Amino acid sequence: MSGLPQHYVGFFELVQDALSGLVRLEHLHVSPPVKVCAVDASYSDGLGRAGCVVVSLPDWQVHEERSAELEVLFPYVPGFLYLREGPLVVECVRRLRGEFSVLVVNGHGVAHPRRAGLASVVGLLLSVPTVGVAGSLLVGEPRWRGSVGDVVLGEEVVGRCYRTPGGREYFVSPGHLTDLETVDELIDVTGTRLHELVKLAHVTASRRPSSRSAGA
């Protein structure tokens, strides 16, 4: 019922533990104007498709879009999203030709049971700065201070949270080569619309690839 062979779960946990030991949370200064890349995945039948989009801030101009399709081999299991979406995301971002400062991943970074969510794993494998943006918490609890706040895990602040005018809540955590301050700076630039970057990536991931990919 778990969706993953029981005896493999422990192994995948070890892999994730090893990866989390390689995660480096260091400051990446983000100030406008800056190009960021957002990535997300979509599914149809047994096919998965990731889409990524490079957007400049604060003008929100789209500079490049790319996508990648792969057969889906893993089910979704909380805590193991990297097995399902990691390959898709990595392949998609690798197809980008242009540059970007930070990769925004739909999922958690270090706000994870083993401190290595999809955003962290992808950042490690691609050696690029990443942050994770999620619509709900996997672990930890929010400490609201108005429309923004901290995501606390034990005694440690592992991320930030913010509430949109519409009441939606989002949780942001560093993935790799970024830190809480980077997250704050990103939220400063995008306001309460950081998740809209992921939304753009989702549109790209949902759109079937045109004969030849688009770029700048």
Added chain:
DNA sequence: GCGACAG
């Protein structure tokens, strides 16, 4: 044993 649980 029971509930929680990114996408």
Added chain:
DNA sequence: ATCTTGTCGC
């Protein structure tokens, strides 16, 4: 995530 009609609101 994804499958879908109706419905609420600017």
